[in-house]
Every structure is written in C-alpha cells, then in structure tokens.
Amino acid sequence: MNEILGYVLTAFSPVNLLFALLGTVVGITVGALPGFTPTMGIAVLIPITYTMDATTALVFLGAIYCGSMFGGSISAILINTPGTSAAAATAMDGHALTLKGEAHGALVEASVASFWGGIVSVLALIFLAPPLARFAFQFGPQERFMMALFGLTIIASLSTKDVLKGLMMGCVGLAAACIGMDPILGQSRFTFGSTFLMGGITMIPAVIGLFSVSQIFTTLKDPVQLADRDMIAQFRAARLHWKDLVRYPVTYLRSAVIGIVVGIIPGTGGDVASYVSHNVGKVFSKEEDFGHGAREGVACCESANNAVTGGTLIPTLTLGVPGNATTAVLLSGLTIQGLTPGYGLFTSEKQVTYPFICALFIANLLMLFIGMFGAKHFAKVTLTPKNVLSAFVLSLSVMGTYAVRGNLKDVVVMMVFGVIGCLLKLYRYNVVPIVLGLILGPIAEAGLSQAMLLNGNSLYNTLLSMTTRPICVVLFLLMVASVCAPFILDARKVGKKAA
Numbered sequence: 001m002n003e004i005l006g007y008v009l010t011a012f013s014p015v016n017l018l019f020a021l022l023g024t025v026v027g028i029t030v031g032a033l034p035g036f037t038p039t040m041g042i043a044v045l046i047p048i049t050y051t052m053d054a055t056t057a058l059v060f061l062g063a064i065y066c067g068s069m070f071g072g073s074i075s076a077i078l079i080n081t082p083g084t085s086a087a088a089a090t091a092m093d094g095h096a097l098t099l100k101g102e103a104h105g106a107l108v109e110a111s112v113a114s115f116w117g118g119i120v121s122v123l124a125l126i127f128l129a130p131p132l133a134r135f136a137f138q139f140g141p142q143e144r145f146m147m148a149l150f151g152l153t154i155i156a157s158l159s160t161k162d163v164l165k166g167l168m169m170g171c172v173g174l175a176a177a178c179i180g181m182d183p184i185l186g187q188s189r190f191t192f193g194s195t196f197l198m199g200g201i202t203m204i205p206a207v208i209g210l211f212s213v214s215q216i217f218t219t220l221k222d223p224v225q226l227a228d229r230d231m232i233a234q235f236r237a238a239r240l241h242w243k244d245l246v247r248y249p250v251t252y253l254r255s256a257v258i259g260i261v262v263g264i265i266p267g268t269g270g271d272v273a274s275y276v277s278h279n280v281g282k283v284f285s286k287e288e289d290f291g292h293g294a295r296e297g298v299a300c301c302e303s304a305n306n307a308v309t310g311g312t313l314i315p316t317l318t319l320g321v322p323g324n325a326t327t328a329v330l331l332s333g334l335t336i337q338g339l340t341p342g343y344g345l346f347t348s349e350k351q352v353t354y355p356f357i358c359a360l361f362i363a364n365l366l367m368l369f370i371g372m373f374g375a376k377h378f379a380k381v382t383l384t385p386k387n388v389l390s391a392f393v394l395s396l397s398v399m400g401t402y403a404v405r406g407n408l409k410d411v412v413v414m415m416v417f418g419v420i421g422c423l424l425k426l427y428r429y430n431v432v433p434i435v436l437g438l439i440l441g442p443i444a445e446a447g448l449s450q451a452m453l454l455n456g457n458s459l460y461n462t463l464l465s466m467t468t469r470p471i472c473v474v475l476f477l478l479m480v481a482s483v484c485a486p487f488i489l490d491a492r493k494v495g496k497k498a499a
Contacts, residue, residue, distance in 0.1 A: 010351075011358035016059045019052075020359050023063025024366045030064065031071020031084055033396055038068035038084065038326045046333050054337040058356040061333050063363035065326060069306045070114040070367050074378050077106045077298070081212035081393055086305040088207055088435055089274035093290070093297030100293055104375050108244050109295045110302045111371020113252055117303035118364035120256035121263070121310025125357055129314045129346070139265050141454065142466045145447030146475040147265060148440040151272055153279075153482040166433050169424070173437020176201050183442070184449040196409045205401045205414040206438055210431045212397045213418025216390045218425055244372070248299045251281060255303035262304070263311020271439050273311075275432075277304035279482060310360070317345055317353065 010016065030041035041064050049057035072087030077094030090110065097106040152170060179190045180200030191197040255277040262273040281300035282290050290297050316327040339345060345353045401414045421431050448462070455461040466472040
C-alpha cells in the first residue's frame with residue numbers, strides 16, 4: 001500500500017504536475033491545428049526531454065498524446081476541419097450540432113467523453129496490460145483482414161439513405177489506397193511514372209483536403225459570419241450542469257471498450273475506433289438524428305478515440321510492439337531514457353512506469369477541466385466571418401500538410417482532394433466512406449496478402465482457413481450484424497410510423 005501511495009505522490013509532485021499541464025495544453029493545441037498530428041507533436045518535442053528525469057519526460061509526452069486526441073475534436077466540431085484523422089468521425093455529429101447553434105454542448109460532450117474514454121483506458125492499462133497484450137498476438141493476418149473488412153461494413157450504416165453512393169465512395173477510397181507500392185511484391189501501381197506517387201496517398205493531405213479545403217471552397221460563395229445573434233446569445237447563456245458529466249454512461253463505457261480493443265491491435269488507431277464505435281452506437285441509440293447532429297454521436301467517437309491511447313500503450317509497454325505511429329515515436333522516448341519495453345517496466349522499473357500511468361489519469365482530468373470551461377471560448381471561433389476564418393484555416397492546412405513530409409506535392413494532393421470533396425458535396429455524396437477506404441484498404445490488403453502467402457497463394461485455402469479461426473468467425477458475424485442492423489432499424493421506424 002505504501003508503495004502504491006509513493007507512485008501516486010511521485011505523479012502529483014509539483015514538477016510532474018507542471019509538465020502534465022504543459023503537455024496537455026500543448027497536446028490540445030497540436031490536435032486542434034489541422035495536419036499537426038499527435039505523432040508530429042511528440043516527435044518535435046522529444047529532444048527537450050533528453051535532460052529530464054525519466055518519469056517527468058514520460059509524463060510530458062503522455063500528456064501530449066492524451067491532449068491531442070481531444071484537441072482534434074475542437075476544429076472538427078466548430079469548422080468541420082478535423083485536427084486529426086481520428087476526429088473525422090466526430091465532425092459528422094459535432095459540426096451538425098454547431099450548425100444548429102449547439103457548439104457549446106458539442107464541445108462539452110467531446111471533453112467529457114474524452115475524459116471517460118481516457119480514464120477507462122488508463123484503468124485497463126493498469127489492470128489488464130499483460131493478458132490483453134497476449135490476446136493481441138492472436139491476431140494474425142487473417143484476423144487483421146477480417147477486422148479491416150468489418151470496418152468497411154460501416155459504409156452501409158453511414159449511407160442508409162443511398163447505399164449505392166456510399167459504396168461508390170468506399171470504392172474510390174480503396175482505389176486511392178492502392179496507389180503506390182505493392183506491400184508484398186514491391187511493384188508500383190497507378191503511379192503513372194511518378195516517383196512521388198510511389199509513396200502512396202498520405203492520410204493527412206487526403207483527410208484535410210476532403211474535410212477542410214472542401215469546406216472552404218463550399219463557403220467562399222457566402223462570406224458571412226458562421227453565427228448569428230441568436231447563436232451569440234446562446235454562447236453567453238450557456239451553462240455547465242452536473243448531468244453533463246454522466247449524460248451517456250453506457251455509451252462512454254461501451255465506446256471506451258471498443259477503443260481499447262482496437263488500440264491493442266497493431267496497425268489500427270483512433271480513426272478506426274471512432275467509426276466502429278459510431279456504427280455500434282447508431283444501433284443502440286434512441287436519438288433519431290444520430291449521425292446528423294446528436295450529442296450521443298459525439299460521445300461515441302470521442303470516448304473511443306481517446307480510449308485508444310491506453311489501448312495502444314498496452315502492447316507498447318509490455319511487449320515493445322507499438323500500437324500505432326504515435327506510440328512508435330513514444331517508444332523512442334522510452335529508449336532515450338534507457339528504458340526497455342517488457343515486463344521489466346512493471347518490475348525493476350516500476351518506479352517510473354506506475355507514476356507515468358498515474359500521470360495519464362492527471363492529464364485526462366486536466367483535459368476535462370480545460371475542455372469544459374474553455375468550451376464557451378472555443379465556440380466563439382464560429383463568430384468569425386467566414387472569409388477570414390477560411391483564409392486562416394487554409395493557411396493552417398497548407399502548413400500542416402507541408403510539415404508532414406516537407407514536400408510541396410503533398411499540398412497539391414490536399415488541394416486535389418479538396419476539389420474532389422467540394423464537387424462530391426455539391427452532388428450530395430458522403431466523403432466519409434472515402435476516408436474509411438483509405439484507412440482500412442492497406443490493412444485489408446496487407447492482411448490478405450500475408451494470409452495467402454501462408455496458404456500457398458491460394459485464395460480458396462485462405463478463406464477456408466478463416467472458418468477455423470474463432471476470432472475470424474466472430475468478426476464475420478459482427479460484419480453481418482453491422483450491415484443488416486441499419487436496415488432493420490429503419491424498417492422498424494417505418495413500421496412504428498405506419499402503426
């Protein structure tokens with residue numbers, strides 16, 4: 001007991017509290033800026049941790065990770081420009097709430113859901129790290145392929161009003177994901193002789209183009225304020241209530257569990273978790289406008305993508321296997337401090353590891369206070385005239401896109417996707433399936449290719465092998481449920497109206 005108290009006191013030391021606060025603020029800022037990902041934020045700031053104490057360094061980097069996952073929702077909700085790819089799903093309900101004059105409520109919900117998702121993931125990291133990490137190793141190529149297919153079935157639920165259009169956009173995303181080098185054979189595809197395209201379509205330029213630049217193009221014809229006098233009055237009258245902390249307890253827990261499980265699986269991340277959680281939430285939600293301006297939709301996405309932080313840290317700390325790109329960079333921060341991932345972190349180095357985990361709890365708590373009490377001020381962004389805001393967002397988008405790889409051609413890709421996104425929105429196509437295709441296409445392709453290599457390059461034998469793997473069977477059943485559930489729910493709604 002005294003040992004545990006010592007870890008907590010270490011985490012709450014003045015120096016660690018200061019760096020936890022600093023890291024959280026920096027993380028929220030980095031996450032809110034289009035293109036400035038958590039990976040970039042940690043990578044840029046790792047050098048300043050060289051001379052820090054190991055615990056303080058990890059506290060600082062961990063707080064940046066937690067804060068940036070929430071920060072992405074701020075710009076997604078206010079100006080339909082996801083600060084991170086993980087916040088793209090949040091924009092569906094979040095920005096719709098802003099257009100309804102409920103930006104304050106959406107931001108408060110995002111901070112509360114982020115807090116609960118983060119807290120549940122920290123508890124999972126403390127109590128479930130070793131067994132959950134072992135379970136992740138049961139995900140072979142077949143399981144990763146089925147997991148990606150399960151994610152792609154979300155397209156049906158996103159496009160129940162016009163499934164054909166949704167599937168078409170999903171195919172566009174899958175086609176774009178094929179540009180570059182074949183992951184197994186190493187052959188170039190759809191590059192048209194361009195060395196730049198051999199690296200494939202980078203996620204950040206595509207996401208910023210589809211959501212941010214396209215939004216700018218569509219608002220150029222109407223350069224007025226985003227908010228009117230009624231919305232200004234709503235900002236001033238907005239109040240916080242205790243019920244805001246536990247408005248959707250079941251949703252927070254369910255989405256957090258989804259985020260943790262998805263985070264443990266290498267190669268996935270907050271974007272996959274957000275869409276999966278949103279899809280599951282739509283099945284259970286009683287709100288008719290879910291997906292088109294429901295607070296519960298924001299809760300689903302934000303609780304899931306913030307729970308990914310703890311999920312990705314489980315294999316990173318216990319097995320040295322990064323759950324995503326951000327934890328891969330964080331892993332380098334561990335090695336800089338002379339720490340080796342593995343069970344040693346929880347035994348011989350536990351005086352560093354457990355205060356770091358406690359500090360993640362502190363970071364999530366700080367994030368909650370900043371998010372809830374800063375929501376009214378964040379929401380004032382929508383009072384800016386559209387032409388001024390569009391110019392500012394475009395500047396940030398260009399800088400963020402260029403900063404990813406330092407290549408101006410990425411900016412060109414961003415603009416191309418911006419034009420595509422603008423045209424698609426004019427003809428009422430949903431651009432979200434394109435993002436899903438871009439995210440999940442490479443995961444599905446790599447999983448299927450590796451599975452076929454293990455089964456003599458026979459597609460039949462590969463598919464047959466999946467029927468003997470319990471996880472694949474469970475994922476297949478979930479796929480069927482994911483595709484059928486939206487149509488069943490719509491049929492029930494029609495039946496109730498007819499009755």
